[in-house]
Amino acid sequence: MNKRIARVAVLLAMVGWSLIAPQPAQAQLGTGSPIVTVTSPASGSTVSGTVPVTASVTSVGALTVAGVQFKLDGNNLGAEDTTAPYSVSWNTTTASNASHTLTAVARDSLGMLWTSDPVTVTVFNDTTPPSVSITSPASGTIVGGTISVTASASDNVGVVGVQFLLDGLNTGAEAAAAPYSASWNTTTASNGSHSLTAVARDAAGNRTTSAPVAVTVSNGAPADMTPPAVSITSPASGARVSGTVTMTANASDNIGVVGVQFLLDGVNVGAEVTAAPYSAPWDTTTASRSPHTLTAVARDAAGNRTTSA
Ligand SMILES: [Ca+2]
Ligand SMILES: [Ca+2]
Structure with a gap:
């Protein structure tokens, strides 16, 4: 029909x-x-x-x-x-x-x-969560001031956002586009160890939390404005020298001396001495038979320098 x-x-x-x-x-x-x-x-x-x-x-x-x-x-x-x-x-x-x-x-x-x-x-329902990892800073880094925290994220369909967290709490807004990064003013955190993580999500709501990155925040130390003190202790001023002699200097600093450089008439003699006692050999046979001036320059980690008398 x-x-x-x-x-x-x-x-x-x-x-x-x-x-x-x-x-x-x-x-x-x-x-x-x-x-x-x-x-x-x-x-x-x-x-x-x-x-x-x-x-x-x-x-x-x-x-x-x-x-x-x-x-x-x-x-x-x-x-x-x-x-x-x-x-x-x-x-x-x-x-x-x-x-x-x-x-x-x-x-x-x-x-x-x-x-x-x-x-x-x-x-098609996306059930595959994104993958995400923090690429900077590296775990174990000592950080201060304002730094950039960056993450790498990918998804079978697409990452729609990456949220950075400090000690489990959101820090800043979600980064919506690659490269995924956030600016972190570390002075808002206490000095010491902190944990950074990143959470990536896709349009279907799948979320993945990255492995944590542990960093140490170090802020608030005053800048070192004090240059080192340095003096040559040997040879004595006015001494007659011959052959190879040992130049020796005393150096100190409020924080720490990181190096002492000996100079002959303003020209470096050998490499910088980076540990006490500050001494180096000088082959006097390479110098003319006449008065010469020896000096030593000490520096600290902040870049302060002092030239000996
Ligand atoms: Ca997905
Ligand atoms: Ca100093």
Whole structure:
């Protein structure tokens, strides 16, 4: 029996001619009927999360629609919707990441079923969390002042943000684009050990926390403005020297001497001596037989320098 004859039969049934109207097989009658259409989502679209599935139904003649049952891959999706507009909320996370078929089956007041053309959609829900690691500063670094904290992050779909945390608390705003970095004014933290982490998230809400990076904050030490004291203790001023002699200097500093350089007439003799006792050999045979001036320059870690008398 074709569709036209089937519909005539339905109309006849409505006006009381059911005795002469043979009852068709409902599944055959409804399949492929143009009166029921899945209007959303669009065929070929990719869906995620929870989406509405909607259908429109065009009544035929005096027939009324009793309800619409949505189906996912042929199985009922939710309960039949008995009032227009016909829709059902579909939590796609309960379906596999794959191609799925949606249909809507309208039931008319006579109990006949009218099935829409299928709509094929692709379900893709991102369940893979990003990967993230802090690239700077390195673990164990002593930090001070304002530094940049940077992280590397990636995701199967896309990273939408990286939030940096200090001791588990957000520091600054989330970095929305690579390179992911934040400026950290370490003077707002106490001196001592602190833990930095970064949390990367993707559009689906998956989050990953990086391995912690431990740093030591050191702020507030006053700048060293005091230069070292230095004097040459040997050879004595006015001494006659020959062969190879040992030059020796005394040097001290409020913080610490990091090096003493000996000079002959203003020119370096040998390398800087970086540890006490500050002494170095001088081969006098390379110098002319005449008065010469020996000096020593001591420096501290802050770059302060003092030249001996
Ligand atoms: Ca992801
Ligand atoms: Ca000093």
